[in-house]
Amino acid sequence: GENVEQHPSTLSVQEGDSAVIKCTYSDSASNYFPWYKQELGKRPQLIIDIRSNVGEKKDQRIAVTLNKTAKHFSLHITETQPEDSAVYFCALLESGTVSKLTFGTGTRLQVTL
Amino acid sequence: DAGITQSPRYKITETGRQVTLMCHQTWSHSYMFWYRQDLGHGLRLIYYSAAADITDKGEVPDGYVVSRSKTENFPLTLESATRSQTSVYFCASSGGSNQPQHFGDGTRLSIL
Numbered sequence: 564g565e566n567v568e569q570h571p572s573t574l575s576v577q578e579g580d581s582a583v584i585k586c587t588y589s590d591s592a593s594n595y596f597p598w599y600k601q602e603l604g605k606r607p608q609l610i611i612d613i614r615s616n617v618g619e620k621k622d623q624r625i626a627v628t629l630n631k632t633a634k635h636f637s638l639h640i641t642e643t644q645p646e647d648s649a650v651y652f653c654a655l656l657e658s659g660t661v662s663k664l665t666f667g668t669g670t671r672l673q674v675t676l
Numbered sequence: 677d678a679g680i681t682q683s684p685r686y687k688i689t690e691t692g693r694q695v696t697l698m699c700h701q702t703w704s705h706s707y708m709f710w711y712r713q714d715l716g717h718g719l720r721l722i723y724y725s726a727a728a729d730i731t732d733k734g735e736v737p738d739g740y741v742v743s744r745s746k747t748e749n750f751p752l753t754l755e756s757a758t759r760s761q762t763s764v765y766f767c768a769s770s771g772g773s774n775q776p777q778h779f780g781d782g783t784r785l786s787i788l
Contacts, residue, residue: 569718594774595774597776597777605781606766606779606780606781606782607719607766607779608779609776609777609778612776614774652718652719654719656774662707662709662724662726662770662772662773662777663721663724663734664721664777665721666718666719666720667718668716668717668718669718
């Protein structure tokens with residue numbers, strides 16, 4: 564199946580700073596890229612997604628950018644707050660399927676005061 | 677979201693036993709999925725289903741069995757549990773192609 568590489572595996576930022584998480588993939592036909600946030604002991608929750616017909620999408624302090632040529636997409640969190648501390652997973656829809664997601668291995672974000 | 681529920685939330689069993697994890701959704705979503713989550717591996721797809729009576733293997737299906745006799749239920753069975761199947765199991769559902777997947781609260785399964 565498709566491989567998704569996610570970096571960094573851990574990220575520590577000070578409150579108010581920005582955080583960026585990047586994922587790279589190999590299948591140029593992939594066309595749907597969601598991001599999930601998972602707090603400790605909780606379920607993964609969708610926070611934002613992007614489709615291949617757009618290059619950027621924003622929702623308040625969260626944005627996702629997609630570079631189809633370079634085959635990478637990134638999550639940007641601005642003005643980070645302690646409640647942003649969690650594990651973040653990127654994912655993509657495998658081409659040739661209607662529903663199968665492949666997930667990155669996750670980034671543990673720690674926002675310090 | 678209360679629309680997808682998993683049971684039990686926690687389970688301890690012994691190697692060789694059969695155990696079934698339940699998943700129920702109230703959204704009438706066509707697609708349902710089972711993942712396992714292990715440190716260093718993220719979420720890996722075990723099985724998925726596109727509709728009632730249609731199931732297919734994911735990345736790590738060995739040792740697992742699923743069924744989907746009703747749209748709202750998608751049970752996962754470990755026919756003879758092994759220690760390597762100790763994990764957190766998440767069920768998810770989605771309404772259609774390219775639609776977001778929504779997860780249940782998970783089942784933490786320990787096999788001794």
